[in-house]
Amino acid sequence: MTDVTIREISAIVERARLAFDAAESDLNAADGRFGDGDTGTMLNRLASAIALVDLKAEPDLGSAFRKMAAAASRSTGSSLGTLVMTALLAVSKYAAGQSTLSRQAIPEMIEAAATAMLARGGASLGDKTIVDSIATVAGELKTAPAVASWEVASAASRKALDSFRDRPSRIGRAGRYGNKTIGFDDPGMLAFAILCGALARSNVGLRPEEVSE
Amino acid sequence: MSQIINSALQYVDEMLEGLVAANRSLVRLGEAGRVVGLSTPGDRARVGIVSGGGSGHLPLFTGYVGSGLLDACAIGNVFEGPNVQSCMEAIRVADRGRGVLCLYGNYGGDRMNFDMASELAEAEGIETSTVLGIDDVASASFDEHSRRRGVAGIIYAYKTAGALAALGASLADVTEMARRTVERTKTIGFALSPCRLPGAAVASFELAEGEIGMGMGIHGEPGIWQDRVKPADDLADEMLDRLMAEALGDFRRVTVLVNSLGATPLEELFILYRRLARRLSDHGVEIVLPLVGRYTTSMEMAGASVSLCFLDEDIEPHLLAPASCPFWTVP
Numbered sequence: 001m002t003d004v005t006i007r008e009i010s011a012i013v014e015r016a017r018l019a020f021d022a023a024e025s026d027l028n029a030a031d032g033r034f035g036d037g038d039t040g041t042m043l044n045r046l047a048s049a050i051a052l053v054d055l056k057a058e059p060d061l062g063s064a065f066r067k068m069a070a071a072a073s074r075s076t077g078s079s080l081g082t083l084v085m086t087a088l089l090a091v092s093k094y095a096a097g098q099s100t101l102s103r104q105a106i107p108e109m110i111e112a113a114a115t116a117m118l119a120r121g122g123a124s125l126g127d128k129t130i131v132d133s134i135a136t137v138a139g140e141l142k143t144a145p146a147v148a149s150w151e152v153a154s155a156a157s158r159k160a161l162d163s164f165r166d167r168p169s170r171i172g173r174a175g176r177y178g179n180k181t182i183g184f185d186d187p188g189m190l191a192f193a194i195l196c197g198a199l200a201r202s203n204v205g206l207r208p209e210e211v212s213e
Numbered sequence: 214m215s216q217i218i219n220s221a222l223q224y225v226d227e228m229l230e231g232l233v234a235a236n237r238s239l240v241r242l243g244e245a246g247r248v249v250g251l252s253t254p255g256d257r258a259r260v261g262i263v264s265g266g267g268s269g270h271l272p273l274f275t276g277y278v279g280s281g282l283l284d285a286c287a288i289g290n291v292f293e294g295p296n297v298q299s300c301m302e303a304i305r306v307a308d309r310g311r312g313v314l315c316l317y318g319n320y321g322g323d324r325m326n327f328d329m330a331s332e333l334a335e336a337e338g339i340e341t342s343t344v345l346g347i348d349d350v351a352s353a354s355f356d357e358h359s360r361r362r363g364v365a366g367i368i369y370a371y372k373t374a375g376a377l378a379a380l381g382a383s384l385a386d387v388t389e390m391a392r393r394t395v396e397r398t399k400t401i402g403f404a405l406s407p408c409r410l411p412g413a414a415v416a417s418f419e420l421a422e423g424e425i426g427m428g429m430g431i432h433g434e435p436g437i438w439q440d441r442v443k444p445a446d447d448l449a450d451e452m453l454d455r456l457m458a459e460a461l462g463d464f465r466r467v468t469v470l471v472n473s474l475g476a477t478p479l480e481e482l483f484i485l486y487r488r489l490a491r492r493l494s495d496h497g498v499e500i501v502l503p504l505v506g507r508y509t510t511s512m513e514m515a516g517a518s519v520s521l522c523f524l525d526e527d528i529e530p531h532l533l534a535p536a537s538c539p540f541w542t543v544p
Contacts, residue, residue, distance in 0.1 A: 032415070032417070036417040037410065038292065041410075073297050074298065076289075077293050077300075082294065120325050121325060122321075173434055180435075
């Protein structure tokens with residue numbers, strides 16, 4: 001992970017599209033335990049819609065994220081999809097007018113997204129939602145901002161998944177199953193771990209001169 | 214069960230195209246065509262009422278756009294909330310200059326998108342209010358009733374709030390009528406077989422042949438118990454007991470909706486209704502305007518729900534006021 005410009009965002013978006021295309025059936029299966037089994041299909045549709053947005057002409061990161069949020073919103077009104085849109089709107093505000101975001105600013109930007117998602121969705125930290133994963137990633141990146149990387153983010157997202165697996169879901173449809181959700185991954189948390197893992201493996205976000213040949 | 218579709222991606226839009234083609238009173242609106250409004254809305258200033266939600270539940274929600282009912286509806290993908298753009302457009306369509314009531318079921322995606330749309334509408338100078346359908350008694354305890362899901366019983370709030378709006382009442386009064394009707398309406402349902410999302414390989418939940426899921430929601434949400442199916446009268450008795458236990462204060466008159474979740478035939482609904490009517494009569498309770506049929510479904514899911522609205526002197530006249538939409542006419 002390095003300074004972020006629109007070029008990095010475009011690469012991340014494309015990698016996310018591929019990751020959610022590949023993970024569609026796994027995420028549907030994870031959602032099928034306590035939901036209606038469409039999280040994978042919804043996220044694949046959402047990621048594809050965002051990938052279709054041409055970001056090259058956007059003047060700054062704020063407007064790029066705003067365009068991505070609009071594309072996300074057009075593709076779905078599901079609760080997880082709406083939370084993704086809310087996160088994109090929050091980072092759009094955070095990055096308004098800026099063409100580059102420093103590595104050090106990224107944890108704070110991710111935190112801003114998590115705060116907005118909690119406010120919109122009504123969940124709290126600890127409810128076993130995607131926001132628990134995002135907050136964990138922001139926290140881990142913050143402890144070592146100079147070496148913040150997708151590897152750190154990926155490990156943190158896995159750590160969140162592992163530490164919440166044996167806790168009950170406390171909100172939304174899964175929340176109504178209570179203790180029956182113990183032992184199972186929340187599909188939103190799993191989706192975020194899949195995304196971070198894919199970004200770690202691909203090294204997107206690294207500038208060409210930093211990529212070791 | 215095989216599905217009659219062309220493509221899963223086109224399911225909602227082709228359904229809406231057919232719905233408005235078959236019903237001249239309705240028109241598709243909005244940038245993505247995900248709003249349904251009245252083709253002749255009239256220009257009299259009054260409070261507008263919008264609803265919205267995921268597809269897969271017809272006649273809910275879109276089918277209740279009509280005179281004395283909803284002014285507009287925002288439509289989401291199957292089992293997904295409508296997006297903020299469609300909610301915003303539906304509010305604009307419903308706006309007749311005296312404010313707009315957003316009246317929809319208590320689900321995360323619907324709530325987030327309508328909340329955002331309401332904030333945007335307020336910024337445009339359209340006053341809004343919100344009432345959430347929370348009639349499903351099986352979805353949370355009485356103490357936590359604000360966490361309950363909204364299911365078939367919301368149509369009574371459409372009806373009474375719509376009737377009051379048609380009389381020219383204020384947004385505050387229309388909102389209060391909707392809130393009061395929601396408060397006095399209770400529903401419980403059961404599933405006998407699951408549905409399958411369009412194009413999906415597997416059903417949205419598992420229920421073995423001969424099993425019943427009592428209290429399940431209209432997306433297959435968990436219920437109260439699952440067991441071998443029982444005789445109709447036993448099911449009717451349990452459902453009625455659970456609904457009557459929620460009655461607020463004294464009541465002598467109720468309205469009853471026996472609703473098919475999709476695949477369950479009218480014959481079985483009438484067998485349930487027969488028992489419910491007899492039991493209510495034994496209690497000295499009079500039934501007003503009973504409804505038996507498909508009013509809120511989950512595509513091809515088999516099962517039924519029973520809704521009771523405990524009437525009072527404010528609600529009943531508005532329930533009985535004339536109204537008309539493609540799926541429900543009160544003459």
